[in-house]
Structure formats: structure tokens, C-alpha cells
Amino acid sequence: MPNLAASLIAPDETPPQRSRAVASGLAGLSIESRPLAACAAIEAEWRDLAARAIEPNPFFEPDFALSAAQHLIDFRGTTVLLLWDGAATSRRLLGFVPARLQRRLLGHDVLIGWSNSRLGLAAPLIDTEQAERIIAALLHAPGRWGLASTQNLQLHRLDLDGPLLDGMLRVAELTGHAAALEPAPTPTASTGGPKLAALRHGLSRHGKLAFAESRSRQELRDMVELHLALEASGSLGRAGGAALQDIRESAFLRAMTRNLARSHRCRVGLLSLDDAPVASAILIGKGPRLWLYRGVEDDRFASFAPLAQLVAWLGRRSRQREIIGELPGPHLVTVPQRLGDIRLTVTATAIRRAPLVIRRRAAAA
Known part of the structure; x- marks a missing residue:
């Protein structure tokens, strides 16, 4: 069953002065902890948030x-923090943050964003116009629902060139949190070797070569x-x-x-030799x-x-298309994505500064 947290401050609590200031700055927000599989019940709100995510x-x-969540064991224990704005009858989803709480005997707990090797990106879905407010809520969430001493936040596999990371760094500066960034090494392709055209x-x-891309859902199923x-x-x-040797993995795929x-967010490409496939690529995403x-x-x-020939052909199918991935060999046919982890750590400055900053932002809103 979902853990339905009614508000950031439990009604029977008398919070200290600092907690009252934080809560006033985050007025109207409520945070709910829910298993990933149970999020099917809010699919409409979830999709709406995804369309306006930063x-x-x-x-x-x-x-x-x-x-x-249905097919893979790795995903079944995933917990999602849902950040809602407004009253229960007209609330709006502003944040979808798969995360787990790491408790510490001394000091503040750490809220750690969830990641998995199957994820090309692990950035949570956060409303574009409310990004800094949601990040602040994750850092300063008093109450009895499980994050009472959480003021540390760690997210994995973020796009180092993306707007979410910029927003987190701004919140860290404003609240006085220490921000530690650990960029993953950028993969480098070797140089030299024959050109793709020669290969x-x-x-x-x-034999006879043929390139193809799925144009319908039936074609996609056959190509998979x-x-x-x-x-x-x-x-x-x-x-x-x-994958075919693992019933769960093949069912998931x-x-x-x-x-x-x-929703036109998946396509499959095939390179065939005399009608027999010699390369296949599954692409996820939409647009450029x-x-x-x-x-x-x-x-x-x-x-x-x-495979490099196939991906290069898929990229040329649309001049606006950018394919992110890693392929071995000397052929630069994909765009390597710069990913990294960030950790915001509470400091004495953060404890002094957070109420003022968050209260100021609430007034501006």
C-alpha cells in the first residue's frame, strides 16, 4: 500500500523555529512515498509531469x-517520492523522484536517488517551473513520514550539461549546502581504421545489404x-x-x-545481408x-x-536526430553523454541560511 503522507508537518507536532520557517517556504507541498509498481494508479498525472519536466x-x-517494475526483480523494490502541490481534491504532481533513504546513526540521513545499469539517464522528473522549490523540499522535509533528519541529497547519472544539475547547484549555493560533483570519465573512441563506407x-x-527502420508497431514487434x-x-x-535466455528480461524488453x-518513443533498426539480420539497434526516446x-x-x-553502420544510417535518417550511446571501435557514430553524480551535503551555513532563502523564494512565488 502506498504511504500517503498528508503534509510536510504532522498536525500534532510543534516544530522548532527553523522547521516552521522551512515549512512556510514550502507551503502547499505534500510528499508521498509509494512503490514504483503502485504508481500505475497515477499514470495520467505521471505522464503530464513527464511532458513538462525540466x-x-x-x-x-x-x-x-x-x-x-512488472518483469524485473531489480525494479520491484524501488520506492518513489511523489511531490504534490495543492489540496487533495485538486493537487498537481510536481516531482517524481525514485529514491531510497540511507539512515545514519550520527548526523543527517541521506536521500539517494535510485539508479540502475539499464537506465541511460537517472534524472528524476521535476516540474520545470518548480525545480528549485522541489529540490529544496527534498533537502528540508520535516515531519514523521521518514525524512525528519534528511538534509543530504545524492543523485546519480545526471546529465552534466543538463538544466537539472544547474538547478541543483543554484539551490546548493542559495541554501549553503556543500555540492560535490563526481563526473564519470567521458568515453573516448580510438582513431584510425577503415572508413565505414569502405567497410x-x-x-x-x-550479399545484398538492406537497412530498415520500424514504421509501425507490428514491424517493431517483429524486429524485436x-x-x-x-x-x-x-x-x-x-x-x-x-535476453532470450532470461524469461524476465525478454518479457520486459x-x-x-x-x-x-x-507514443512513438521506441524504434528498431535492422541491417540485413541477403535478408538475414547482421545488426540490430533498439532506440528509446523521441525528437532530436x-x-x-x-x-x-x-x-x-x-x-x-x-552495428556502427546501422547506427550511422539511423542517425542520417533525420538531420535533427542525436543518438546517445557507446559503441566500441573507432567509429564516432553516437554522441557520448557526459554523466555524473552530485551530492548536496548540509553544512552549518545551510542550517542558518535555508529558512531565509526558502522563505524568500516562497514569497517571490
């Missing part, structure tokens, strides 16, 4: 996240099955790590791609930014870089 993240939208010419000597079969036939399948395709979620190529033709 940083779009398809991995935390219903089509991906609910499929993961494509070499591959064409083995070809992707699974190609992956299972190669070295990953021989090692027992192919089928459900996730099918659900995302309804897409993530290469999964890619596979036929080991027998790996020297011709068929």
Missing part, C-alpha cells in the same frame, strides 16, 4: 518504468524478435547472457518496446535525442562494424 527522461516514464563496400561483397534471436545466436548467447512504441538502449551484431561480420 529534463525529459524516458527511463522514468510509465512505459519503461512500469514494464520494468560497407566490403560487407556488400558477401529478430533482435532477440540475433543476440542469442552470438557470443552473448553462448555465454548464457542473452517486449513489453517495454511495445508500450513505448504507442534518442538513446541506444541495446545493440547487437553478427559476430561473423564484426570486422565490418555492421
Whole structure:
């Protein structure tokens, strides 16, 4: 059952002066803790928030996240903090933050944003116009609902060039929190080696080449099955790590791609040689930014870089399309995303400054 927290301040509490100031600055906000799978009940509000999030993240939208919660064990224990504004009858969802609470015997607890290797991005969904207010709420949330001593916040796999990180750094400066940023190393591709055009010419000597991209949901379903079969036939399948060999993983992949395709947020590309697939790529996202979620190529033709050829072709299909991902080899056909972790830590300055700053922002709103 969801943990329905009525407000930031429990009605039978008499908060100290600092807590009263923080609560007044965050007036109207309520925070609810709910299992990820139970968020299906607020799918409409969730989708509405995703459409106006300061940083779009398809991995935390219903089509991906609910499929993961249904099929993958890793996602079943995920807890989401939902930040609502307004009365219960007309409330509006302003924040969707998958996170867990790390309790400490001494000092303040730490609220840690949830991440997973399947996520190309782990930025929570936060309303564009209320971003700093929501971040402040996560840092200063008095009450009995589980975060009474939480003034430390840590988020993983954020876009280092994205607006959410900028907002967090502004809140840290205004509230006096210490901000520690740990950028992940930017992957670098090797240089040299044959050009893709020369490799494509070499591959064409083995048969007729054909590129294709899913144009309908039926085509996407068929291409996903070809992707699974190609992956299972190669070295990953021989090692027992192919999705088709894991009933949960394959069920998730089928459900996730099918659900995302309804809103045109998933597409599959295939490179075939004499009608037999030699490379497949699953892309997630919509508009100019897409993530290469999964890619596979036929080991027998790996020297011709068929996957890189396919991704390069998919990128050329639209001049506005930017494909984010990591591919081995010398061919720069994807855009590496600069990801990192940030931690906001409470300081003596933060304790003195937070009430004033948050109260000032509330008055400005």
C-alpha cells in the first residue's frame, strides 16, 4: 500500500523555529512515498509531469518504468517520492523522484536517488517551473513520514550539461549546502581504421545489404524478435547472457518496446545481408535525442562494424536526430553523454541560511 503522507508537518507536532520557517517556504507541498509498481494508479498525472519536466527522461516514464517494475526483480523494490502541490481534491504532481533513504546513526540521513545499469539517464522528473522549490523540499522535509533528519541529497547519472544539475547547484549555493560533483570519465573512441563506407563496400561483397527502420508497431514487434534471436545466436548467447535466455528480461524488453512504441518513443533498426539480420539497434526516446538502449551484431561480420553502420544510417535518417550511446571501435557514430553524480551535503551555513532563502523564494512565488 502506498504511504500517503498528508503534509510536510504532522498536525500534532510543534516544530522548532527553523522547521516552521522551512515549512512556510514550502507551503502547499505534500510528499508521498509509494512503490514504483503502485504508481500505475497515477499514470495520467505521471505522464503530464513527464511532458513538462525540466529534463525529459524516458527511463522514468510509465512505459519503461512500469514494464520494468512488472518483469524485473531489480525494479520491484524501488520506492518513489511523489511531490504534490495543492489540496487533495485538486493537487498537481510536481516531482517524481525514485529514491531510497540511507539512515545514519550520527548526523543527517541521506536521500539517494535510485539508479540502475539499464537506465541511460537517472534524472528524476521535476516540474520545470518548480525545480528549485522541489529540490529544496527534498533537502528540508520535516515531519514523521521518514525524512525528519534528511538534509543530504545524492543523485546519480545526471546529465552534466543538463538544466537539472544547474538547478541543483543554484539551490546548493542559495541554501549553503556543500555540492560535490563526481563526473564519470567521458568515453573516448580510438582513431584510425577503415572508413565505414569502405567497410560497407566490403560487407556488400558477401550479399545484398538492406537497412530498415520500424514504421509501425507490428514491424517493431517483429524486429524485436529478430533482435532477440540475433543476440542469442552470438557470443552473448553462448555465454548464457542473452535476453532470450532470461524469461524476465525478454518479457520486459517486449513489453517495454511495445508500450513505448504507442507514443512513438521506441524504434528498431535492422541491417540485413541477403535478408538475414547482421545488426540490430533498439532506440528509446523521441525528437532530436534518442538513446541506444541495446545493440547487437553478427559476430561473423564484426570486422565490418555492421552495428556502427546501422547506427550511422539511423542517425542520417533525420538531420535533427542525436543518438546517445557507446559503441566500441573507432567509429564516432553516437554522441557520448557526459554523466555524473552530485551530492548536496548540509553544512552549518545551510542550517542558518535555508529558512531565509526558502522563505524568500516562497514569497517571490
